[in-house]
Amino acid sequence: MTDARILGTGYRVYDGPRLGPRHAVWTLTRHTFERIMGLKRPARYKVLPILTLVIAYLPAVAFIGAIALVPSRRLGSFVPDPGQYFAFVTAALMLFAALAAPEALCPDKRSHFLGLYMASPLTRTTYLLAKIGAVASAVVLVTMGPPLLLLAGEALQNEGPRGFSQFMNMLSQTVIAGAVLAVMFTALSLVIPSLTDRRGFASAGAVLVLIGSAAISRILAFQLRLGDGWLLIGLQRLPFEVVSRIFDRSGLGTPSGTPLPTAAVAGSAIAFTLVAGLVTWWRVVRATVTR
Amino acid sequence: MEPVVRAEAVVKRWGATPVLSGASFTVGRGVTGLLGANGAGKTTLLGLLLGLHRPDSGTVRVLGGDPWTSGPDVRTRIGYAPEYDALPPDVGAADVVRHIAELHGLPRREATGRASDTLWEVGLGEERFRPVGTMSTGQRQRVKLAQAIVHDPDLVLLDEPTNGLDPAQREGMLELIRHVGHELGMDVILSSHLLEEVERVSDAVVILDAGVVVAGGELRELRGGTDELVVEVDGGEEQSNRLLAGLAAVGVGAHGIGPGRVLVTLAGPDVLDLVRDVLADAGMGVRRLQPRTASLEEIYLEAADRGVAAR
Numbered sequence: 286m287t288d289a290r291i292l293g294t295g296y297r298v299y300d301g302p303r304l305g306p307r308h309a310v311w312t313l314t315r316h317t318f319e320r321i322m323g324l325k326r327p328a329r330y331k332v333l334p335i336l337t338l339v340i341a342y343l344p345a346v347a348f349i350g351a352i353a354l355v356p357s358r359r360l361g362s363f364v365p366d367p368g369q370y371f372a373f374v375t376a377a378l379m380l381f382a383a384l385a386a387p388e389a390l391c392p393d394k395r396s397h398f399l400g401l402y403m404a405s406p407l408t409r410t411t412y413l414l415a416k417i418g419a420v421a422s423a424v425v426l427v428t429m430g431p432p433l434l435l436l437a438g439e440a441l442q443n444e445g446p447r448g449f450s451q452f453m454n455m456l457s458q459t460v461i462a463g464a465v466l467a468v469m470f471t472a473l474s475l476v477i478p479s480l481t482d483r484r485g486f487a488s489a490g491a492v493l494v495l496i497g498s499a500a501i502s503r504i505l506a507f508q509l510r511l512g513d514g515w516l517l518i519g520l521q522r523l524p525f526e527v528v529s530r531i532f533d534r535s536g537l538g539t540p541s542g543t544p545l546p547t548a549a550v551a552g553s554a555i556a557f558t559l560v561a562g563l564v565t566w567w568r569v570v571r572a573t574v575t576r
Numbered sequence: 577m578e579p580v581v582r583a584e585a586v587v588k589r590w591g592a593t594p595v596l597s598g599a600s601f602t603v604g605r606g607v608t609g610l611l612g613a614n615g616a617g618k619t620t621l622l623g624l625l626l627g628l629h630r631p632d633s634g635t636v637r638v639l640g641g642d643p644w645t646s647g648p649d650v651r652t653r654i655g656y657a658p659e660y661d662a663l664p665p666d667v668g669a670a671d672v673v674r675h676i677a678e679l680h681g682l683p684r685r686e687a688t689g690r691a692s693d694t695l696w697e698v699g700l701g702e703e704r705f706r707p708v709g710t711m712s713t714g715q716r717q718r719v720k721l722a723q724a725i726v727h728d729p730d731l732v733l734l735d736e737p738t739n740g741l742d743p744a745q746r747e748g749m750l751e752l753i754r755h756v757g758h759e760l761g762m763d764v765i766l767s768s769h770l771l772e773e774v775e776r777v778s779d780a781v782v783i784l785d786a787g788v789v790v791a792g793g794e795l796r797e798l799r800g801g802t803d804e805l806v807v808e809v810d811g812g813e814e815q816s817n818r819l820l821a822g823l824a825a826v827g828v829g830a831h832g833i834g835p836g837r838v839l840v841t842l843a844g845p846d847v848l849d850l851v852r853d854v855l856a857d858a859g860m861g862v863r864r865l866q867p868r869t870a871s872l873e874e875i876y877l878e879a880a881d882r883g884v885a886a887r
Contacts, residue, residue, distance in 0.1 A: 299727065304682070309679045402679070405679040405680055
């Protein structure tokens with residue numbers, strides 16, 4: 286004889302805590318982030334996120350290795366500071382933004398799961414906030430992680446900024462630049478997926494818009510000499526112009542040789558981010574879930 | 577006691593097209609069938625109950641709250657299974673159901689346990705880790721039901737839950753709905769255009785026709801009693817013919833409705849006595865003797881006719 290018993294629990298009344306709408310937002314943010322990163326999904330969904338992270342982090346790891354192995358007088362200016370490192374993550378950032386945002390928005394519309402989200406304690410606005418949070422969290426892994434890793438690697442080997450105040454200054458600039466880039470790329474990358482339910486179209490569209498706008502802006506500014514201001518419509522360039530200003534640098538080259546005015550850069554960045562955000566919000570608010 | 581749902585003079589248009597034109601009704605405890613032809617406004621009405629749409633005029637109260645102004649709070653207590661296929665094909669059933677439970681406020685650990693229990697309850701225990709896209713239509717309908725009840729809601733809205741099911745699967749689904757509404761203690765609104773399935777599981781009905789509620793209430797009351805009596809006797813057609821002849825001899829109107837079954841017109845207070853005497857004199861074995869009640873089909877057709885006449 287033993288005391289063992291088989292308890293068939295079956296369906297039970299739930300009388301535990303109910304955590305409310307804020308928990309719903311957090312749940313959706315976490316769920317979407319996991320989906321973007323391919324977590325808890327078959328291996329094929331993990332390939333692109335991992336590849337993108339490798340592209341973003343590998344240079345930082347290589348530079349840290351170089352600092353550790355090669356005397357600093359021989360390295361010279363070979364190793365960039367965190368402000369210059371953003372140039373190395375451009376490709377990874379664009380690729381990541383083009384993958385993450387469609388993964389966040391398109392499947393909900395295509396599978397009609399959006400209807401079930403709207404039948405939950407979420408509203409359209411909190412749904413979008415959760416999606417923005419998830420995409421931004423994923424993008425920030427690329428915009429903030431590698432430069433911070435490089436900064437930490439340099440500091441641990443007594444390289445990089447000299448003194449505590451300079452280190453803190455560089456740290457704050459790196460964090461702010463990473464956050465600003467994440468906000469801009471999140472806003473810009475969500476627009477196209479808000480217009481379609483096809484992931485492939487959305488990813489291709491996002492890359493086309495980023496690269497296409499850069500090409501058009503360069504043709505207008507450099508080839509047709511219509512003025513430096515046209516460079517501000519280049520969505521690939523604009524975020525890095527902003528980053529340059531955060532690191533107290535003058536920015537990238539222009540046809541006239543005069544750096545773009547900081548106010549124009551900031552205004553353009555804010556305008557594009559706001560317009561992109563508003564278009565996405567309008568599309569989500571107007572989305573038909575059921576009739 | 578506050579009804580589960582109360583709607584008063586609800587009007588909703590999509591552009592210039594009126595979908596609901598002054599719908600008023602209440603829904604009480606148990607299973608309520610929301611009945612109407614395709615395009616009658618059932619799905620729009622469910623959208624209003626969920627707070628997804630704002631009525632152009634009129635008021636809607638669900639579980640004591642206004643779903644438009646208190647949407648998140650009301651929806652926390654509602655489960656919803658839409659008519660359309662709404663499940664991500666590449667995600668396991670248990671993950672989908674757990675996710676919905678968490679969205680409705682259950683902590684992760686509780687949500688995980690209940691997702692599993694609920695999938696067992698709807699008969700998908702062994703299949704719960706399979707991606708939804710690999711499941712049959714019947715299994716996907718069961719997953720939709722599971723995600724609608726996993727958080728133990730007060731009210732469950734089911735929109736055409738038997739769509740695409742074969743007869744055996746439909747039977748199983750109706751049994752599950754009856755189980756949810758009568759044994760698990762949740763109030764259910766079952767939207768359907770199929771009279772038979774509503775009649776089988778519902779305690780009450782709301783009948784929509786062209787955006788207007790043409791009939792509503794407890795099914796038992798709507799059926800009421802008719803002025804006809806069903807008599808079923810042993811012995812098949814031969815005996816029912818004998819009965820018809822006996823009734824005709826005493827002046828009682830009647831006609832056969834099948835082997836051994838006769839429908840008697842209750843034309844006066846003494847007809848019941850006359851029927852009893854004829855049965856006793858003929859020495860027939862009586863299987864059934866009861867007033868005939870209206871079927872839901874008759875209620876529906878009569879209500880629809882009234883609606884057409886009113887328009």
